[in-house]
Amino acid sequence: MRAIVALPLTLAALLLAACNAQEAPGGSDAVPPADAPPPAAETPAAAEFKTDFGLRGTEPFWSVDIKGGEMTLTRPEPPAVKATGVTFAYIDGHGVWTGQADGKLMVATLTKGDCSDGMSDLKYPYVAEVKLGAETLKGCGFKAGEQPKEGE
Template sequence: MTKIIKLTTVLTVLAGVVGCSSLTSDSEQTIQYQCGAAEVALNFTDAAATLHYKGSSTHLHQVVSASGARYNDGADPVTQYWGKGNEATMTWQGQELPTCVEKGTLPKHFTGRGNEPFWQVAVNPQHMTITTPDTEAIVDVSPAKVVSENPYEWRIDSATATQLVVIDTLCRDSMSGRLYPYQVDLHEDGNVYSGCGGDSEWLVQGVEWQLVKFGDHPLNTKAPTLSFLAGGQLTGFNGCNRYFGQYNLGGELAQIQLMGSTKMACPETASQLEREFSDAMQRVYQVFIDNNERLVLTTRGNRQLIFVEQQ
């Protein structure tokens, strides 16, 4: 996938007990994942793992799992990796990262949609549900096949003549302007319906965004930040205090609701930034990735908050 934002997380797995300094190449395996906006590399054996993330390292031990491969550090809050098939979940110090998908594969549950005419398709490992102006059907499907790389292109065949082609390239919705991770073409009854696919929230999750422009406010090293977490939760720094809240980017209009914050006293300039930033965040109705790979939040009243990925 052509990625807007990059964050490298490396899971280096060591054989045996703590203190082993090397591992033969025959016993290593590397899997590349995409976890929202974060890139993840996993080098592992079946024994233990060392997780390197944001400049920190945590040693993980394999734990009993009813399915998949599971490792954690036994701490509270926990850092954990749990892989199942081509997908994995990862928690860093109690914070769940977006669903991770092995590079070169599609998510197990995938949705595509398009406009004029309006159509939608929802795919799971067994079935594809199709809605077009002429069709409403559920058909059996075969596993996605890679038909080309760089970028990846997959074809999903059905029990009928219907096919879904998915290309691993960014796609902007023709009406809303929202950005999605995949371009999608549905071939059905001699018609080709083109649109976008995947989860638009995936493109903003997994990294921390730092505010670089907000009206005439001078922004220094304590500029506000924003992180979109899994499960519709968000957190960040508002210029004076840490805040938390909820978001929903799935509808025509984005919704952000701040639920609370810490209560530290700050200099008046920081307190003023806190008040105006918090008020603007509550009024956001559009979340947008621009052509310069910046996160742009637009409020009712057309104020803009512009963020870049924090390095």
């Protein structure tokens, strides 16, 4: 009996929600008001992180490539560790990518700021931290295709 009563209430709630949805003439989505704040992931600061990145670290040597929906951790000893189901979030000035790799949580965090790998004269535009399970790797980052080169 409860299911019969709940069904009309559920349908009424769905219809009410549909009535409140904003549509432009012709049925397309309505344009938000000019003074509406942009979604959090669309702020200029967050947009800076919406690209592919390379992260590098020393002692021990490691690299993480963030490309599309994947992160790949490579070290001198194989095999590489690939994280899948990678999601991106912009949190308090940091770009944060999270995924699963070999049953462990992999989290890569990038922060805008000068960084040195400690072994060369290269200057990187981002500070990087990668966590794989209980292990933490610290290093530097750059946008894909913009890796610093010696003498720059």
